[in-house]
Amino acid sequence: MNVLTTQGQTGIPGYCLPDLSKTGTVAQTVAITALLLAALGIALILMRKSKRAALAAPLALALVAVGINMPDQANASTPKTCPKGYHYEASLDPDNQKAPQKHGAHQQAGTKEPAQTPATSPEIKPAPSPEPNGTKKPATPKPGTKPAPGQTSEQPSPKPLPAPAKPGKPQPRPEDNPLAGKVLIVSDANRDGKANPEDPADQNPAAATATSGAVFLANLDDSAKRCPLKNKAGKPLELEELRTCSDANDTEINGAEDLKDLAPLTIKAIPTISEQGSGKIKLDAASQKKVNLFINRNGKWEHLKEGQSLSAKELRQNVQLRLEGIDVVKDQSWDGHVTVTLEVTDGGHRATSQAHLKAAPLITQNHLQKLQTLYTLTKRSGHFSGRLTSEIAGLASKAAFKAQPFGDSREVWVQDSFEPMYQVMPTENGPRIMRVMLKTDQVRGVYTYEDRPNEKPDATDKTSIYQALYGLRGPGVGILDIGKRQANYTLDSGGNIETLPPMPGYPAGRILMGKRTAANIPADAEENEPLEPSESIRDFFTAQKVQKPIYLDTSFLSVGHIDEMITTVPANTKLGWKLVVSSPQAGLEIFKKLQAEGHGKEQLMSHEGAQGNTIDGALEKGRADWVNGNAERIIQKNIDIIKKETGITDADIIRVPVFYRAEVDDDDPNGVNLDAKTYAADFIPNAVNGVVANNKTFIAPRQFGPVIGGKDLYQEAVEKAFAQAGMKVLYADTYRTLYVHGGELHCGTNAIREATPYFLKGASEANPTAGK
Template sequence: MLGTRHSSRAALALTVIGAVLAPVSPAFAADPPRVDLRADVNRDGRVDVTGATDTADEDTWSARRGAVLLPNIDDDTKRCPVKGANGRPLSDAKLAACNDAADSKVNGSADAADLARVRSVPMTNLPATASGTLKVVKGGSKTRVFVKRSTGWTQVTATTRLTAAELRSGVEFGVEGRDVIRDSTVWDGRAVIRLTVASGGHSTSDDVTLRVAPLLTHHHLQKAQQLLVTKVKGKDQFARQQQAFVKGLAAEVASAGIGKPLLTFDKYGDIWAQDFVEPGYVSMTGPDGRRQAIRVMLRSAQADREAGRELFEKLRGNGVGVVQVSGVRDSEEWTLNSMGNLETIPPHSYGGRSFPAGRIIMGERKDNGSKPARAMRTLLKSQGFQDPLLLDTSWLHVGHVDEFVQFLPADTPRGWKIGIADPEAGLRLLREAKAAGHGRTRMFSVPGARGLPAPKETIDQALASKWLVKDNTMAAQGIKANLEILKRETGVTDAEVVRVPALYTRGTGDEEQGNRMPRLTRMGAGKAPDAVREYGQQKELARHADGAAARESVMTSAYVPGAVNGIVLGDNRYLAPRQWGPVIGGKDIFTSAVNAAYSGAGMKVSYLDDWYTYHLGAGEVHCGTNTLRDASAPWWRP
């Protein structure tokens, strides 16, 4: 009887609430199902659905913690065309419109390594009538989500339904970004993903937040992996000289232990490979726990610079994407938008600010208010990690920061030093040589080339120039002011500064330097005209000269090939332009001084002749090359 009465009470209870409980399990009777969506918040490559390592801060994002997704802008299967159906080259806009994130498929490898993973915690007691939906509630236009099923990856749309069986087992999603952050006031890179599960008239949801990986530029503590250079076709004088430069560069790269061969630009004849592109990268920890990176070739904000098209036509592919900016205004000075005007301070912390991936520097002209293109500066700042620091390059003709400053790996607590051009040291070398009775020694030891006369001025004549001392006094003042900014921003001390002898000149065929060849300037771009290929008699190639020729009288370029305008090939290997300075006692006095400066910083220097190829164009070895560096280190750690 007792058992009967108990059974009757139970039956009565079911009668009262049976309409609610009858279709569902006991776990669902008391509460709606608990949805738990998780992402790789701690960035270890694994979405933890059994423990708690990925639960804290899943709805926030910071430099150190928060799930990361990649802007999937490479072209894994090389499907993106470079020509239209009519066989004509595509426009820049159409070239840039195609990448892996431009379609609704998972391109490339079956493991979908470019997709960030998001998982749902298995809902084991879920009734068979339950279903789920997934929605990107923030950043939806910039984000695409796929669901992994037995048939492969399928795009999640508004009509996608997740079955109860899937939710019981736990669902795996893959997320890709459709672009990099371009303006954080428009989109800050965050994507909020919401999983909603409904059953029996109830529904519950859970959100996770991801942010697209920042587009970062390389710094010199990252190992050099491959060098880029333009290879000019033809058999004329300039082409042969430039081809010799490329051959010499290949030998230096191999000697430095860099295994990959040179990657050459061959189509457009723009020799300034440093200037039409800045190599960068985006990365996250992939699903296998290894770093998953996409190289991003950041095209210069110079829409009329054809060489940038070859980034799409030749480089874009598996693991390599290209970004170009739009909206550049005519009023923004053309030369400042070259990427030689963008360098990166290595990682550092100082004054309460931390830059674990380094910090960008760019040059501006404070004399007339010109800055690099606002669209580019906005893009770089919007990444939130390498806040660009502007230096004053008004005193330089071309106006690029690589003409006077660099950053060198060093065995110091900081891990690096600043290399800085030192015009006062350059003048001192000449004055000491003159005082020692060598004033009649030729200023330059470079030989003539194929009918082109070698410069004939002597040390005495150089020092007697009414401009040389004035130019270098001005240059020294400009460099000192910029160095003070760098020291103030980074905490670098004088002991961490490597001063490299240098000399600058306005070099425009001044009557007292009549043997100096007219300059073919680095401000130019595109295919070099015949006159230029004959070493040129034009002083200006830039389409937007903006009165630059008139300004030449008060702006400078390197007189002796600028040693700081070289390439860091390794922790202790440096490639500088051959100095061709005065030879006294069988030694080039500038080469000896440059060797001493770099050896004091633990660097072994080798030299490459760029006199007739780059130096006379107001650039050096660095300006004519570019470097792909290792991007495997996590950018979120100091």
């Protein structure tokens, strides 16, 4: 019998058993000797009876003797080291207790261990284990008998022991990487103006959207006013040269104001990084030519080039970065999402972190935003333009906005040269506004003469127009030119871009644009221009994904601009605004009523320059019926489209009387045909084509309707219509400056309105109030 002691008594682990062949244990030696002698005696006796039996008997006894001396290797699948003279016994190892049978369990100190039976010995079987609830295990059927009900003919085999682990290279574990959990780059994901690595909200791994996550601006302005309008010789720069300069066209931060236009990122300090450690910043492939990165090194901002390393010394403290947009989202080729990846390596270990940003959407203005500046035509725009400019300046003082001539331009249609837009980014000091004047996809101000085909086109007006437009460029104001057309098509004009104010699902409202449909182009009209606005502009508005455009049919109009048909005004309604639409049917009925009352001989217009046109003459032969009826039909279809797209009802719509005539060509050798079924043009100045000055004031072109009994009855009808929204109408005389050339007040002006941060954290998505 072997006497085992615990590790605490001998210093030998409990799973180490003595090698009897080496210990010289007397009892074991005696037992082996006795067995061998017995085997020899039995062999001598049996030799007389059978040689085979004589050999088998001593062999069996010898095997028993050897079994006594051999250590149990059945469970030693993963041996541990034992002192000399001892061997490893797996069944006694607390770390290896999966075997179904255990041998040689430790006894308390001073007690004897029961005799051990080898696992391979067939003579001694383990006692059956008791079944649950004290029931006996069913007996195994004898060969050739059927199992009792509920029994199987075979006993289930014990589950095999797990195979020993194969030696090999250990797999790295995250906890073994000293950089794990320490590499972090963050952006201003919570839109509080800071990129704070200690703020869990800035560690948001989700991609940014218009309404959540970090945003950045397209740095299109000229913060340091370094972009010239003239060359060194003093000659005005042309459009092709003007468009090449902005803060986005270099890799410098142009002063403190320029820095405010850049979005912050921060790399969290890694104090434990070794001297061999380093980091790199990478941009996703789609954004590499769309943004610039800058790093603050020793208090100075440097352009961080792709693949440039950050040293271990830099990474031991927070690293400040800035991201600058150098392009805008124009179409599906780039969606404005930017992923900035930080990769840090140290001693063969590697870890990464990512920050996400999105280009802030460029959004158009709407009439609920306070009017700040109204650009007007200049004294160079035409012979009578100075009078209109002075009149608007007077109205500006009454309605609390600033009137400013459009540079030194010769542009008459100021509305058509550009569309004011803006981007917004949060900063610690409040929203950062980037005004962006979208140049329309036209080349304006270039004239050719059919009767002088060999004469060089006159581009004098072009030079003055784009000098004026790029003259607006400066701190916080950029110019965006994404167009590709080199022509001057009417549907590409700014007057064909309007915006519905905020509504459910569209916090910044929706864009309206006009198009022509072949089926609705009048039979006698000649149309040689594209039937839709520029694809570049359409794709651009769609790509912003915040003001989904609605396209309306302007096929009946001579010029084809949306601002001749629709506008919006603030109103005390659930939406906060009402839709104002032209109603040629209402205008026609006014004149038919006056005619029926015996006023047919009265002048249609009371302006001194419009003498000769009577009410009877305008209505003669029913010539006004078709052109106004056709316009009313198409306008109603447009109203139905807006209702479907926005959910507004008739209660949200104001119908303002307008009166159309057939477009006439004074140069037509066949003379004027007022009966032609052709495009519509204003017969009376169009009141819809005006300017919302504030939430109580609308400035319209003076109507100059027929004066009967000392009253302009047509103008009274216009005022009554606007009164449905609580709006007071003020007037400006546009007759000689704009009306006779086919446009009205809105066409000859362009408004800069208060920028509302619709999509920023804390910014109300409720309708803002227009000027008080």
